Amino acid sequence: MNYTIQLPASQKPLSLADLLEKQWLVPRKVRHLLRMRKNCLVNGAIAEFHQIVQAGDTLTVILEETDYNYQPLQLGQAKNVKVLYEDSHLIVVDKPAGIKTHPNEPGEKGTLMNDLAAYLAPSQSRPYVVHRLDQETSGTLLFAKNPLVLPLLSRLLEEKQIYRRYQALVKGEISRDLTITKKIGRDRHDRRKRVIDPRGGQIAVTHVEVFSHTPKESRIFCILETGRTHQIRVHLAALGHPIIGDPLYGKQTAPRLMLHAYQMSLKHPFTEETIEITANPGLW
Template sequence: MIHTFNYTVPEDGLTIDTLFQEKWKLGKKLIHELRMQKAVSNVGGELLQWKLPNKKGDVLVFKWEGEASNYLLSDQIPLYVAYEDEYIIVASKPRGASTHPNEDGQNHTLINTVMNYLSLKGHHYAEHIHRLDEGTKGLVVIAKNPLVKGMLDRMLENKEIVRTYEAIVEGQVKNNHGTIRAAIGSDRHHPSRRRVSPSGQQAITHYEVVGRNPEFTKVNAILETGRTHQIRVHFSYLGHPIVGDELYGAKKTPTRTYELHAFKAQFKHPITGEVLIVEDKKLES
């Protein structure tokens, strides 16, 4: 499919080479593909020289052939968009929904719903940068073209996308803030459960207590690493499983759901450089 977007040059003297290599830090393969496709022009359609300086306020038009997303369209789950621009959408996943399909024909997921929403606007690409467990509600960052997808993937790998979770856990967490450093691996006794294991992958969770009552503690947690079920495993390891998280030792609750919410995402916009702080203000899960 054809991808296209406009970019306004923010400073005098910026070349396309510098933009791609230093500001956006694109990979060599992608830069080569864009060069071969002659992907950059001005608003009049004139192809631009990559080594020539541009003026502040000039508009660069990017147009290239790239991969499309092939998700089925669906409006089966409610969609709340916390942030959207030409390049990115940050959407809130309801508790109980998957982030993306795990098998052919599956369409009751967040990404199917986002694709349906974007298709009504004439867009045909949406790829998630990270995922949330089915039982976790909250924000998921989604790229609207493959160039931005690559940039956001690199940012996630470099820990430049900060995701903050709110969890309500059983009991009284002793310290008001702290860091949990405990490697996580598979649990050989259960196909989907994880456990703290010396032979597992490094896992680091930072937390701060933000509320207490006699039975529960409310914490904000930030992941330094992104292991499967990391927050759930770490607080269970401390003896304070997330309320309702029976898989990790919590007491049963009437709702049979657990209280974990990815409520904030903070990162520097890969295209504009603006610092984005996006919060999930959806009232219901």
């Protein structure tokens, strides 16, 4: 596949070798193959790796099928995919509640990733997981469409440069905004669950913004600073305000877990355009 990228106005001059290695995080093996095959073009001409590239240059990277490992997927139903944003490198979809993000076993079907693979198949693109949502959670979910952009999106996530805002309906009254910083670890007695673990847990930070509240329930927004498994669910349950409909950390008192990944924003790794996505209608 050929991937063509125009370097943004903010791009500082540097060698093609440094761009691929340090800025785009292309693995050493792939860089070697690109150089040996002469599979990098700058402004339409075969490029040498010592060549200087700069703002406005157009780079074409030609990747062969065997350059990256890819786990084959069973194709699902393309019609099930609701696209919120898409370009040639990444796609954000609105995940329904009750469906898994991706398969856990070879040949597994019925996940969002299976449906997305079917949706992307006509364009010869493939989905690559950047982050996940719990099976019970709905809303914005980001995938890479090629292996070139995947490490860049993963770096944005790791460096907390992908803004994620969730809606949640919780039990009881939360009357003011707050930040939860309780460490989260594994539950030794139930492999499905996570627990608050002040000594051995991982740092976890959740910011809570109150939308409305009554003595019985509260509508809140949660903004993730970290992305631990079940983070919002564990943090809110630890405060005595479990998410309504949570079968693991509360009670199944609603048809679904009332948690929705409502908004996402990020800076595009190649164009530096700010992308803002909202998954309407959400929970309210």
